[in-house]
Amino acid sequence: MxxxxxxxxxxxxxxxxxxxxxxxxxxxxxxxxxxxxNYGGVVPELASRMHQQNIVPTVSEALRQAGLNPxxxxxIAYTRGPGLLGSLHVGTSxxxxxxxxxxxxxxxxxxxxxxxxxxxxxxxxxxxxxxxPFICLLxxxxxxxxxxxxxPYDMEILGQTIDDAAGEAFDKCAKxxxxxxxxxxxxDKLAKEGDPSKFKFSRPxxxxxxxxxxxxxxxxxxxxxxxxxxxxxxxxNNKADLxxxxxxxxxxxxxxxxxxxxxxxxxxxxxxxxxxSANSGMRDAVxxxxxxxxxxxxxxxxxxTTDNAAMVAMAGWYxxxxxxxxxxxxxxFARTSI
Ligand code: KG4
Numbered sequence: 640m641x642x643x644x645x646x647x648x649x650x651x652x653x654x655x656x657x658x659x660x661x662x663x664x665x666x667x668x669x670x671x672x673x674x675x676x677n678y679g680g681v682v683p684e685l686a687s688r689m690h691q692q693n694i695v696p697t698v699s700e701a702l703r704q705a706g707l708n709p710x711x712x713x714x715i716a717y718t719r720g721p722g723l724l725g726s727l728h729v730g731t732s733x734x735x736x737x738x739x740x741x742x743x744x745x746x747x748x749x750x751x752x753x754x755x756x757x758x759x760x761x762x763x764x765x766x767x768x769x770x771x772p773f774i775c776l777l778x779x780x781x782x783x784x785x786x787x788x789x790x791p792y793d794m795e796i797l798g799q800t801i802d803d804a805a806g807e808a809f810d811k812c813a814k815x816x817x818x819x820x821x822x823x824x825x826x827d828k829l830a831k832e833g834d835p836s837k838f839k840f841s842r843p844x845x846x847x848x849x850x851x852x853x854x855x856x857x858x859x860x861x862x863x864x865x866x867x868x869x870x871x872x873x874x875x876n877n878k879a880d881l882x883x884x885x886x887x888x889x890x891x892x893x894x895x896x897x898x899x900x901x902x903x904x905x906x907x908x909x910x911x912x913x914x915x916s917a918n919s920g921m922r923d924a925v926x927x928x929x930x931x932x933x934x935x936x937x938x939x940x941x942x943x944t945t946d947n948a949a950m951v952a953m954a955g956w957y958x959x960x961x962x963x964x965x966x967x968x969x970x971x972f973a974r975t976s977i
Contacts (some may be wrong), residue, residue: 646952649730651723655948665705685726716955727971757950779913780806798848833883855888910937
């Protein structure tokens with residue numbers, strides 16, 4: 640019998656549905672929400688409403704592209720949290736209703752486990768995957784964590800941010816430069832034309848493997864404030880250099896701790912995941928770091944860096960194999976770590 644898992648993701652502002660059959664991805668549909676662009680950030684109430692509009696067509700399209708009927712599904716995996724509660728409720732309620740209707744098991748997935756396990760999503764049988772144990776640097780709009788992944792079921796956080804996440808640092812600094820939300824991809828693009836050594840911003844001196852990005856943000860703001868007093872067009876005249884210098888600082892902060900974690904654990908495989916792992920500067924720097932340390936780097940395809948249901952279906956598939964099913968009464972949760 641084929642094991643076919645429908646994954647549903649609705650934790651933030653992307654409604655996504657994906658199908659994995661016997662460990663191979665058959666479809667991965669993502670409906671993004673442009674409505675938030677006008678507000679400079681995700682508006683939770685609008686996100687929930689858009690999920691409600693998008694969930695049925697997204698799931699239908701995932702089934703259609705996979706060439707399957709709902710009756711052929713073995714189980715439904717959904718993101719239980721962390722995320723925006725209203726958004727999570729849409730995916731959770733839909734998954735529960737569909738599982739009850741079809742009489743099949745329900746599997747709750749931690750969104751962060753999903754990001755880590757996105758490296759195991761195979762589009763064809765011979766796609767390679769990381770070897771356990773490995774380190775995953777998980778960097779998104781809400782998280783910056785160094786995770787030691789011992790198995791699909793056993794993950795340990797070695798370090799994490801004590802304040803802002805790396806994605807927040809990108810987005811907040813982008814906002815003061817007048818770039819659209821989310822700012823990370825815009826900084827990435829502009830940084831390609833700038834000089835990364837033009838400006839110096841402060842880096843934290845935290846012991847151990849924890850991160851902090853709030854000091855960098857403040858240092859960025861003070862640099863702009865002081866410079867604008869002299870030259871009102873300072874941002875416009877220096878945008879590319881500001882972006883390149885900011886990006887280089889964020890990447891340096893992330894990679895210094897990643898290197899420490901690799902040395903401390905002695906792992907041979909290192910992965911990155913989450914929205915910020917789409918950043919070109921970070922992807923290059925991680926590849927170079929891993930080459931220097933003689934470890935294998937796992938850089939995800941860009942389509943698997945942001946929120947997607949393929950990773951949820953994958954995490955669900957592992958739980959399915961382990962007979963880990965969830966009770967219909969489980970509520971979604973807004974906050975948690977791995
Ligand atoms: O994982 P994700 O899609 O969503 C959640 O955090 O839920 O991550 C979104 C974050 C945003 O902060 C966005 O600016 C950042 O990922 N991001 C990037 C890039 N693409 C997305 N940051 C830097 N460079 C990029 N190319």
